[in-house]
Amino acid sequence: MINEASIGEFVRTPEAVLPEHLTNRHIYNQYVIRTQQRDELRAFLQSRNVASEIYYPIPFHQQECFAYLNPRSNDYPVSRTAAQQVLALPIYPGLTAEMQEYAVAQLREFYLGG
Secondary structure, three states, X not given: OOOHHHHHOOOOEOOEEOOOOOOOOOOOOOEEXXXXXHHHHHHHHHXXXXXXXXXXXXXXXXXXXXXXXXXXXXXXXXXXXXXXHEEEEOOOOOOOHHHHHHHHHHHHHHHHOO
């Protein structure tokens, strides 16, 4: 599975923020990074057959089911930013080491040009 060790090799840049954890184990259901280049990165990965997903493109406070809360347009700036920047990378039990290495190589190509 994609992990800090493989991604951390090259994505320790201001452009990509990785998940933080306090232990040496994880139980990620999704491996979500934050990047200002989210849409460009997603298109790049898609063109190279690397899956990615945007799970919450609309901040919770802007979803119809929460309209009764009458949020102001400037409420929840962190939520708005996250909705524009988060991207889930592939992580699942069947992800082989080869698939992981390929995904990491594509991320490296995007951020470092090779």
